Amino acid sequence: MRPRTRSRRESLTATIVAIVLAAGLASALAVAAGAEEGQPGDAPGEQTAERSEKEEALKAVRQDIEASRRAEQELAAEIEALRKDRAALNEQLIATAGRIQDIEGNIEAVEDRLAMLEEREDQLRQSFRGRSALLAELLGALQRMGRRPPPAVLVNPDDALKTVRTAILLGAVLPGLRIETEALASDLQEMARLKRQIETEKARFIAQNRDLDGERKRVAALIEAKQQSAQQSESELGEIREKARKLAEEAQNLEELIASIDREIELARSQAALTSRAPLTPRDALGALRNPSRLEPAIAFSDAKGLLPMPVNGAVVHGFGSPDDFGSAARGISVATRAQAQIIAPSDGWVVYAGPFRSYGQLLILNAGDGYHVLLAGMDKIAVSLGQFVLAGEPVGQMGGLVLASATNVTVGRSQPVLYIEFRKDGRSIDPAPWWAEGRTGVGG
Structure with missing residues (x-):
């Protein structure tokens, strides 16, 4: 683990966990809101669509609960069978502990990659702040030509990239600014790619932590089974x-x-x-x-x-x-x-x-x-x-x-x-x- 990325990874981990918790809270609130009537003035079609969406969310939550219950029952049955076979119990303990350490290593690798990606993203954002005048000039040129860039252009790298490319294609870029504009387009393209990579790594992080939680439950059950089957009173x-x-x-x-x-x-x-x-x-x-x-x-x-x-x-x-x-x-x-x-x-x-x-x-x-x-x-x-x-x-x-x-x-x-x-x-x-x-x-x- 590199010391320079350790603090960034710790703060990153806390941020992602907060996002996961917030997402869970939002889902719970959405389910609870399913029992409420639509607000006055809502169109009947909008109410129907909203009710359907909430019913789907509730159905997904129930399916998750049922899947979790089945997994726990299967684990309990497996542990009960292993309790009667000391060698098999030991083998499962060692194998499960090994999987836990593998997952921990994978999570650390994901955190390292996220730290590097976000560090590069910060560098690009700082670079964009120094080139705000160039982007403003491009926006002005497009507006004078009757084009209306999307409002998200200043915060969404994909929209900003489309705007810059449009300006280049329409000849709205002054010859003296063409090199700077092409460099800006290249950086915006990298920023868009970074954001996609970051989202992918965050999803991988969440999935790995879910796997880790499952393996920890398994090892806890195995340890309890071994303790119960110990020879000593x-x-x-x-x-x-x-x-x-x-x-x-x-x-x-x-x-x-x-x-x-x-x-x-x-x-x-x-x-x-x-x-x-x-x-x-x-x-x-x-x-x-x-x-x-x-x-x-x-x-x-x-x-x-x-x-x-x-x-x-x-x-x-x-x-x-x-x-x-x-x-x-x-x-x-x-x-x-x-x-x-x-x-x-x-x-x-x-x-x-x-x-x-x-x-x-x-x-x-x-x-x-x-x-x-x-x-x-x-x-x-x-x-x-x-x-x-x-x-x-x-x-x-x-x-x-x-x-x-x-x-x-x-x-x-x-x-x-x-x-x-x-x-x-x-x-x-x-x-x-x-x-x-x-x-x-x-x-x-």
Whole structure:
């Protein structure tokens, strides 16, 4: 994401959302007005046409409601079937999270294109202001020849372009102004093209957001289904959460928290099995990671280099070891994300902590085995539970909206949500760069 377009895209997003909301409000008002009689003085034909138009609008609204109801029923039936098949449920979770990240990337690309198009449109508008005298002279010449340019000529580039072309064809342009007039016609043609492109991109933006909303509903239903089918009872989960809360209160820093949690949540047997495994070939490792029915890490974390997906789409604002906002060397990486961006697990692992912790805000810690831990901080919501085993690519949380106050050491003064990612080996921070897969989606690609 380019920094120079980020603020324009944020304001653009707000503007488009406002347009969508206004359109929805206008539709609702039109439907409500359908029950009212026409105003006194309206011709019978006009009243009939208006009533017919309102009836069509009401019919469209009812069809949308019915389609939405059918989609929800189909999703509920699908989720109920998946609940009985853990592997299929995991597979759908990972696939849905991948689609969400794809759509988020597409929306960001649309915003980039819109920002560039509107920037060029602004440049042309400023240029037209400096050539208002030329346009006024052309209008005057056409009027003297008996032509009446449309009133919208000063605001509609298509009408203005027709006017300029007409002036050129009729010879109303003085020879000394012909070059300037042709340049004006070229710019007006570009302006008309830009407006059409902008409308197309806005329509694409609205459609992508509609798709995103549908996929978010799906992933929420899948997460709920997985939680309901978990092996542990609510009483057992309550005991684990309470123990983790007490440990977090007692721990003075992350090192103490991780050490105490690992002592309480026994994973030694699985870690020993992982440590004793023979190294896998890249092909075998990738195949193991794609098995949705696994109940422990597919491969040793040290063998997963070049295979793990980034947890979120976004721009890295602090790299490992670079100075953070306080001048200290960053022990992880910080990624500026979209509002409400989907967060996925970068690796297989057991959830050993999920909740608030000191200045980190909402913190998720995964034990990836063999002394490796993955830390994710800065989320607004965490969608997994303590003791749960998660797969690489599985949705584990969601970012919040615009950041109004800092909760971590990397978000001060930033308007976008920022996800903090840290890898640790035997309690020491390590550079995560060697583990990331090429491209955005990693194992889910």
